[in-house]
Amino acid sequence: MTGRPTLNQRRRDATRLEIARTAAALFAERGAEAVTAEEIALASGISLRTFYRYFSVKEDAVAPLLAAGGRRWVQLFEESAAGLPVREALERSAAESLTPADDAAIEAMHWTRDLLRDPRLDDVWQRVHADSEERLRGVIADRCPPGTDQLEIRLAAAAATTAIRVALEEWAFSDAPSAGPGSPQELGARCMRELTAGLRLWALVS
Amino acid sequence: MTGRPTLNQRRRDATRLEIARTAAALFAERGAEAVTAEEIALASGISLRTFYRYFSVKEDAVAPLLAAGGRRWVQLFEESAAGLPVREALERSAAESLTPADDAAIEAMHWTRDLLRDPRLDDVWQRVHADSEERLRGVIADRCPPGTDQLEIRLAAAAATTAIRVALEEWAFSDAPSAGPGSPQELGARCMRELTAGLRLWALVS
């Protein structure tokens, strides 16, 4: 279905991710304020001009890391069994996306904690979630019968995204480990349940 | 209690608001991208250097207008009868803040619609709500008995803020009037009810 990305596209994505790692290391070390775009570029082995072809704003360089979880969430939700009620599918995919499986996911979650503490990166964080909410809205709509009230779908996407955002922020500013009590999964499940419990969408789509 | 602001402070706030109006007019006319900070400054009768003493980022110039409703909300909530259950107080103050009373409020809501359509201003919009969520968290905490679970309070603030944000965005991109069906009040009440219905905080604080 989804035509696999071309070779060049995958190389581009790899470069993107490598720049993101470099930027994250520099940002975590000195703070985003004190790092210039040129430094990130040179440390990544590319020119300044090329850096701005990958990211239009300096701070966005870490977006691929911050957005990784959300991407995975949407993907898991899309792939979940079609028979599953929307609400179950949403909760399960969220929980799974918060349980880092491969090394890349573990790494991304590790960086997230450091990056969230930098106020200069608040904007990227918000942008990432606005983007996530939008994507989620799309895939939820795909699961609902045509004609379903669009506002209800939007509210579901907003509630779910807000839940995960709050859970991650809460975790990042605590000293809880990434698994067990106080972990993103646990907080995420709790926030998600509370914020989505009152939605009428669940009644509309059985 | 709250010592009234000094004369100088009020002059400062007035200047701030006037710059905001000037910036909003320019942004709405040409888009934030095409307006330089220097233009806003000169059109406001101040120097560029002074402009940056009022707003550290060009786009923030319109923040006072976008934040006006949220400020009012928090204020109304604080002033609401102490006997009222938190949930009622929150819903009523939100509804009232979405029903523009004085001219300034009407004007702010009018600008909001234009400004929300400019993608370049998304960041300010998000920042304004992050700020609103924070303030709300504070005043809700003041109403709850000490020792109340902080996460529950945070979730309530996040849910309420998200509700209002979604309602305003939905309204701004529709052609609904600012009163009557499809109005911010109506959408706000509906979003608020759905997003806060599942919160455990209401059970915790009676």
Place this chain on the structure above:
DNA sequence: CGCCGAAGTGGCACGACGTGCCAATAAGGC
């Protein structure tokens, strides 16, 4: 094999952004 178009990269120049610094000015207290 060599040619070729498409895509990616680097260098350069430029306007705009945002800040540190210092001098000039205005406001408020004694």
Place this chain on the structure above:
DNA sequence: GCCTTATTGGCACGTCGTGCCACTTCGGCG
């Protein structure tokens, strides 16, 4: 009146982000 304090404007500077053009790389095709 004077003095202290806050606010303002001007200037210089480093950084940001983009338009433009020349150069390289790479996969396809005769």
